[in-house]
Amino acid sequence: MQLEASGLRLNRGRFSLCVDNFSVKGGEIVGIGGPNGSGKSTFLRLLCGISAPESGVVRLDGKDMRRFPRIEIARHISLMGQEIPMPFALSVNDILRTSAYSNPQNEDRVEEILDICSISALRYRDYNTLSGGEKRMVLFAASILQDAVILLMDEPGTYLDPDRERIIFSVIEELRDKGKSIVLVLHDISALHRYSDKVCLMREGKTVGFGPKNEIMTEENLKTAFGLPFRTYDSPEGRRFTYTF
Amino acid sequence: MDILKSTLGTSSQLMSSLKWITAVGALVLVTIFSLFLGQVNIPFQDVLRIVEEQIFPFSNAYPRSGAYWVIVVELREPEILGAMVIGSTLAVGGAVIQSVFRNPITEPYIIGISSGAALGAVVVLDFGITILGIYSLQIIAFTFSVATVMVVYLGAFRKGRVPLTYLLLTGIAVSLFISSFVAYLIFTNLKLQNMVWMWLMGSLAQITWTELVIAFAINWLTIFIVALYWKELDSLQLGEEYASSVGINVERTKLMLILLVTLSTSICVSISGLIGFVGLVIPHVSRIIYGGSNRVTIPAAMVIGGIFLILCEDIANIAITQEVLPIGIVTGVIGAPFFLYLLSRMAGGGYAT
Amino acid sequence: MENRMIAIIVALVLVASGLSFYAVSNAGNVAGSGTFNAPAPNLKVIKVTDSAGRTFYFPGPVKRIVSLDPSATATLYAIGAYNYLVGGNEFDSYPPNETLPNVGNSYSVNYEELVNLQPQVVLGYGATMPTYGVYINNTLHIPFLLDNPNSFSQIENETLMLGNLTGCYHNATLVVNWMQKSLSYLRNSTASITPAEEQTVFYYLDNYGGYWTAGNNTFFQSYFNIAHLRNVATQNGYYTINPEIIVNSSPDIILLDQYVPYSAVNVTPFNTTNAYYSNHVYAIFNDSFFDEPDFRAVYAVAWLIEETSNPLILNNFPIFPINLPYPPSYGWN
Numbered sequence: 021m022q023l024e025a026s027g028l029r030l031n032r033g034r035f036s037l038c039v040d041n042f043s044v045k046g047g048e049i050v051g052i053g054g055p056n057g058s059g060k061s062t063f064l065r066l067l068c069g070i071s072a073p074e075s076g077v078v079r080l081d082g083k084d085m086r087r088f089p090r091i092e093i094a095r096h097i098s099l100m101g102q103e104i105p106m107p108f109a110l111s112v113n114d115i116l117r118t119s120a121y122s123n124p125q126n127e128d129r130v131e132e133i134l135d136i137c138s139i140s141a142l143r144y145r146d147y148n149t150l151s152g153g154e155k156r157m158v159l160f161a162a163s164i165l166q167d168a169v170i171l172l173m174d175e176p177g178t179y180l181d182p183d184r185e186r187i188i189f190s191v192i193e194e195l196r197d198k199g200k201s202i203v204l205v206l207h208d209i210s211a212l213h214r215y216s217d218k219v220c221l222m223r224e225g226k227t228v229g230f231g232p233k234n235e236i237m238t239e240e241n242l243k244t245a246f247g248l249p250f251r252t253y254d255s256p257e258g259r260r261f262t263y264t265f
Numbered sequence: 266m267d268i269l270k271s272t273l274g275t276s277s278q279l280m281s282s283l284k285w286i287t288a289v290g291a292l293v294l295v296t297i298f299s300l301f302l303g304q305v306n307i308p309f310q311d312v313l314r315i316v317e318e319q320i321f322p323f324s325n326a327y328p329r330s331g332a333y334w335v336i337v338v339e340l341r342e343p344e345i346l347g348a349m350v351i352g353s354t355l356a357v358g359g360a361v362i363q364s365v366f367r368n369p370i371t372e373p374y375i376i377g378i379s380s381g382a383a384l385g386a387v388v389v390l391d392f393g394i395t396i397l398g399i400y401s402l403q404i405i406a407f408t409f410s411v412a413t414v415m416v417v418y419l420g421a422f423r424k425g426r427v428p429l430t431y432l433l434l435t436g437i438a439v440s441l442f443i444s445s446f447v448a449y450l451i452f453t454n455l456k457l458q459n460m461v462w463m464w465l466m467g468s469l470a471q472i473t474w475t476e477l478v479i480a481f482a483i484n485w486l487t488i489f490i491v492a493l494y495w496k497e498l499d500s501l502q503l504g505e506e507y508a509s510s511v512g513i514n515v516e517r518t519k520l521m522l523i524l525l526v527t528l529s530t531s532i533c534v535s536i537s538g539l540i541g542f543v544g545l546v547i548p549h550v551s552r553i554i555y556g557g558s559n560r561v562t563i564p565a566a567m568v569i570g571g572i573f574l575i576l577c578e579d580i581a582n583i584a585i586t587q588e589v590l591p592i593g594i595v596t597g598v599i600g601a602p603f604f605l606y607l608l609s610r611m612a613g614g615g616y617a618t
Numbered sequence: 619m620e621n622r623m624i625a626i627i628v629a630l631v632l633v634a635s636g637l638s639f640y641a642v643s644n645a646g647n648v649a650g651s652g653t654f655n656a657p658a659p660n661l662k663v664i665k666v667t668d669s670a671g672r673t674f675y676f677p678g679p680v681k682r683i684v685s686l687d688p689s690a691t692a693t694l695y696a697i698g699a700y701n702y703l704v705g706g707n708e709f710d711s712y713p714p715n716e717t718l719p720n721v722g723n724s725y726s727v728n729y730e731e732l733v734n735l736q737p738q739v740v741l742g743y744g745a746t747m748p749t750y751g752v753y754i755n756n757t758l759h760i761p762f763l764l765d766n767p768n769s770f771s772q773i774e775n776e777t778l779m780l781g782n783l784t785g786c787y788h789n790a791t792l793v794v795n796w797m798q799k800s801l802s803y804l805r806n807s808t809a810s811i812t813p814a815e816e817q818t819v820f821y822y823l824d825n826y827g828g829y830w831t832a833g834n835n836t837f838f839q840s841y842f843n844i845a846h847l848r849n850v851a852t853q854n855g856y857y858t859i860n861p862e863i864i865v866n867s868s869p870d871i872i873l874l875d876q877y878v879p880y881s882a883v884n885v886t887p888f889n890t891t892n893a894y895y896s897n898h899v900y901a902i903f904n905d906s907f908f909d910e911p912d913f914r915a916v917y918a919v920a921w922l923i924e925e926t927s928n929p930l931i932l933n934n935f936p937i938f939p940i941n942l943p944y945p946p947s948y949g950w951n
Contacts, residue, residue: 070509094512101510105503108369108549109557117558118500122512144277146557166511305734335733339758393746399756402749453857459725460748470729471753478640482633489629493622587720587728 021046021096021169023201027076028066037062037225039076044170044218049192049202051216051233053209055246059225060205061102064172067203068097080170094122100163102174102205104155112142112150112158119162130165136191137161138184152179160188170201177211189215209250213237213260221245234260284555288568292349295575299345300337302579304587307333339474347472347480348578348592349571351533352543354484356570358526359544360551360562361491364498365522366429372544373530375433376523380440380447381413382406382534386464387450390457403476406535413443414527418520426516429505466591467540469578476536487529488567494522495559502559542596543570546604553607573600666779669766670747676761679785680738684721685710687765689912690741693777696793696913696940699784704735711906712914713944726750729758739763739783767911769840770801777913792939793913799936800916804844807928811846817926819847820869820893822878828858829887837911845922847871861887871898871926876905900925904949914946921950 024043030036037059044050052060065071067078069085078085080096098119107115116130134140139157142150147158156179163171176192177185192215196202206212212219212233219236221228221244228245229236237260242250248264255261301312315337317326327334358373366375374380385406388394397404417439421431451461491498497518500508505515533540551565577595584590664676684705685691692712694700706718721732727750732740740754743765755762763783767773774794781790821838824830832838833851842849850867851859864887872883872893883889883899893899902908907918924931938946 065506068510070506090509090514091512094510097510099506099510101504101506103504103506105507106367107499107502107557108363109552110499110502111557114499114556114558114560115503118496118503118508119511121496121500304728304730332734332736335758336730340729340733390746390749395747399752454855457745463725464749468726470727471749471757473753473757475644478637482637486629486633490626493625582730587731589722589726589728591726 021081021201022079023067023097023170023203024079025067025076026079028063028073028078029075030062030066030071030073032062035059035062035225037066037073039063039066039227042067042220042227042230044201044203046169046199046201047196048217049196049204049215050218050220051212052203052205052220052222053207053212053245054222054228056207057224058222058245060207060222061174062225063222064099064174064203064205068099068172069093070099091122094166094168096168097170097172098163098166098168100159100171100173100176102178104152104159107147110147111144112139112147113144115147115158116143116162116165119166123167125165125167129167133161133165136187137164138187153181153184156180157184157188160191164191164195169199170203171195172203174205175207176204177206177208209237209242209246209262210259213262223247237262281555285564288565288572292568292572292575295572296345296349299575299579300341303336303341303582305332305336307336312337343472343474343477344469344578344582345575346477347469347537348574350477350480350484351469351537351540352547352570352572352574353488353567354480354529354533354570355540355543356547356551356566356573357488357491357563358530359546360548360559360566361498361522361526362544363548364502364559365519366433367502367504368433369549370545371433373526374534374539374541374544375440376436376527377413377417377439377443378410378527378530378534379539380443382410382531383447383465383539384413384443384450385409385535386538387447387457387461390460390464391450391454400476403535407531410531410534411527413439414523414531418523427519463591464538466593467538467596468589468591468593469537470589472536480532480536483532484529487525488563491522491525492559492563494518495563498522498559498563538593540574540593540596542593542600543574546600547573550604550607664782664785666763666783668763668779669772669776670764672764674739674761674763676738676783680783682735682737683739683741683784684732684735684737685741686722686727687741687743688712688906689743689767689773689776689910690765690780691716692910692912692914693780693793694784695944696942696946697777697781697784697786697789698940699780699786702784704737705732711910712948713942714948722750727754729753732760733758741765741780768835768837770797770915773797773911773913773915789940796936796939797913797916801844801919803934803936804916804919804923804931807931808844808846808923811927816846816848817870818850818867818892819871819873819926820850820864820867820891821873821875822882822888823856823875825878825882829861829864830856831859832856837915838908841908841915841919841922844919845926847922847926864888865890868892870896871900873922874899874901876902898926906949917947917950 022043022045025039026041028037028039052063054060066073069078080088085093134143137157137160139154139161142154147155150158160176163173176188180188192202204215216233218231219233220230221236221241223245229241239250239252242262250262250264253261301309311333314327315334318324318329319338355373362371362373363369385408386402389402389405394405395401417436418427420439421427421435423431451458497513500511500513509515547570548562548566551562551569555561555565577592577599580599581590581592581595664678665673667673681702682704683702685703686707688707688709688711691703691706691710694703695713703718705721706716708720708723710716719731719735722728737760739761741763742748742751745766747764751762751764754760765776767776774797777793778790781787819842821832823832831851833849833853833855835854836856839849850863850869868891870892872888872891883894888894903921907914920931920935
């Protein structure tokens with residue numbers, strides 16, 4: 021299933037977003053990078069139809085997304101937002117139940133996902149009593165449980181210990197290998213290169229470049245996006261490290 | 266259906282079904298117990314026979330007239346059932362509004378219901394309006410209340426959305442605006458001050474069977490529908506963006522829920538005046554005892570709200586010889602310490618962080 | 619989702635059919651407007667009309683009465699129908715030492731006690747029909763008679779109505795005649811006061827949240843008219859008067875309600891008035907004479923005249939025609 025955006029325009033006071041061309045298809049991870057305030061999260065909200073663009077169109081499987089009812093969109097696209105919600109007294113289990121709103125899931129599936137994310141022990145705990153990292157793991161599990169084919173994730177790795185971060189990204193890669201389309205917003209440049217197949221760099225609401233990661237994440241583009249001089253270094257394993265000076 | 270499924274199973278599920286049996290049993294007991302309680306001491310046997318005559322009409326168990334018959338059938342029963350349905354409605358309304366606004370200190374009155382109804386009631390009392398028959402006050406209070414919420418809702422409309430903060434603040438602003446008119450009308454009519462004051466504090470003493478039938482039919486229907494929306498309510502507690510992302514049409518759901526709460530709460534307020542505390546606190550009591558998901562909070566609020574208001578009504582009726590206290594005084598005096606106790610002894614989890 | 623819609627529709631249909639069943643089954647006995655059907659004309663029935671204009675029929679003199687109206691209690695006592703009272707109210711003050719069950723006050727009623735007393739009629743008062751009156755009349759099906767006298771002639775009508783209701787009509791006419799005689803005696807005593815000689819008066823009703831007073835179209839105004847006093851409050855009804863008006867008009871007399879202390883006139887705007895300098899500040903001797911519109915209100919006027927123009931007014935005052943253990947002037951020392 022393919023998600024494409026073309027000619028998106030959105031004005032919010034001083035900030036304006038302008039994305040002419042973007043797409044993600046099955047079996048690929050697209051990373052969105054850029055400095056704070058460059059419009060990454062706003063763009064993500066446009067992609068799943070929570071915000072509406074002033075002009076331009078987002079197409080889901082070739083059809084204009086505005087024609088889908090909300091629940092139909094949720095069956096195809098899930099969004100893991102950046103914020104940590106604060107319910108009064110919902111348990112982890114209650115939260116997982118809400119995420120299966122559009123695609124009801126059976127008990128085995130819930131247990132499997134809790135197990136994969138290694139949060140089975142937290143299932144009946146009150147969400148508010150969890151640590152920040154545990155809360156993010158719960159939201160990640162909820163996002164997977166929604167069982168959409170397109171997964172949008174805004175900074176999935178924040179607040180997480182290295183071991184948990186590794187669980188998350190290995191799950192994401194596994195989902196990619198199963199044919200899901202994944203869009204990640206990552207501000208960490210090394211992680212952006214490491215986990216993405218394609219990269220979209222943004223600055224002040226505009227795309228600096230969109231394409232295969234090695235072509236886009238050049239020293240020149242990074243400088244345009246972040247406003248700092250970068251040096252890149254490719255390791256033998258194919259990872260690209262960057263540093264500023 | 267999930268409730269049925271979960272009644273059999275692990276010991277924690279057994280505990281939870283015990284909690285439910287206790288609650289419903291307590292409601293039934295309190296209801297029956299209250300029939301025997303009042304200022305006039307009616308012998309136990311008489312009450313039993315009156316109820317028997319009602320259940321088996323014309324079985325000649327008790328003559329269908331006389332003071333005892335009227336006291337039990339026309340005074341006590343409507344009051345008890347009225348307390349039950351109004352307590353349930355206010356508590357469920359509170360649970361819904363708190364979830365929609367993601368704010369633990371809101372209650373149904375906040376979106377303009379109370380001030381609108383108060384204006385309607387004061388206008389009727391002040392000008393002696395009777396054009397709508399004996400239920401003029403109720404009908405006009407209800408109309409004003411619903412109209413006020415509509416003004417608040419439309420006033421908070423921004424670009425096809427109703428942002429919660431706008432809605433909350435518009436509700437408060439409109440309420441204050443209307444309250445000034447209420448205050449002015451009360452201020453300018455010295456003779457009506459007592460009457461309006463009593464209405465503002467809430468009372469169930471004048472409830473009639475006709476009002477009860479309407480309240481039960483519409484309010485239980487709205488509670489039933491609202492209970493079916495528990496997944497939406499849970500999701501809304503996690504934020505509008507989250508709810509949207511899991512597939513909920515947030516604006517339509519919000520409108521629907523606010524409409525249902527306005528309808529049912531306005532009916533309560535127009536019948537009984539402003540009974541405070543129930544809508545604010547009973548949802549929290551329900552969450553503390555039964556858990557935070559609206560799957561359980563709403564039925565629990567319905568049962569606990571009913572029990573609580575029936576008990577308050579009993580106390581209001583018998584606390585002072587020959588007098589009836591406004592129920593609004595009792596709900597606060599009894600409810601606040603109880604809530605504080607519960608908060609300190611039982612609340613864990615989210616209430617402690 | 620579909621299941622939920624079906625559940626909602628089923629519930630809607632159930633409720634709608636239940637409500638329509640209730641409406642149909644109750645169509646025959648919808649509560650009426652409060653009037654009772656007239657019985658066959660050949661019977662000797664009592665017909666009374668209350669201040670709300672509603673007509674009631676009773677098969678004979680009423681022997682069980684609950685009074686939520688202190689004026690009605692006093693009137694029933696005067697006309698010899700006090701024995702018919704089975705329930706009184708919190709504000710009853712005359713006759714003193716009441717031993718009747720207290721059924722409530724002007725805003726809260728103990729319905730269980732009321733029903734338990736099995737009255738044939740409930741007497742209440744108010745400018746408009748109070749909500750508890752509607753409830754007593756339409757739900758408890760006990761006739762609720764509203765009283766709202768705005769003048770002495772309406773007090774007379776109310777007195778005659780209560781006489782008719784209880785079969786004490788003769789005594790009621792005696793009371794009314796005494797009222798008329800007393801009022802013309804009082805009018806005569808002040809007839810010589812010309813408009814230029816009239817003293818100005820301010821009635822200090824309450825000091826809570828402002829300077830509450832009584833203006834036009836109040837009972838106090840009719841007292842002032844007979845006593846030839848000119849009220850400085852000229853707006854309609856009871857209201858909080860602007861203190862500048864008190865300073866500017868500088869009333870010759872200030873009347874204090876029972877609950878307003880003398881010390882209240884030691885401050886602005888009262889401490890510059892004629893009344894303050896000449897010490898013409900009078901505390902009302904007993905609220906119930908002034909606030910309760912019944913036959914005893916003539917003593918309120920008599921007191922006003924005694925204090926302001928004719929100290930000897932009581933010397934030739936008409937004697938009350940009925941011998942009562944507590945005479946009507948009880949409470950005026």
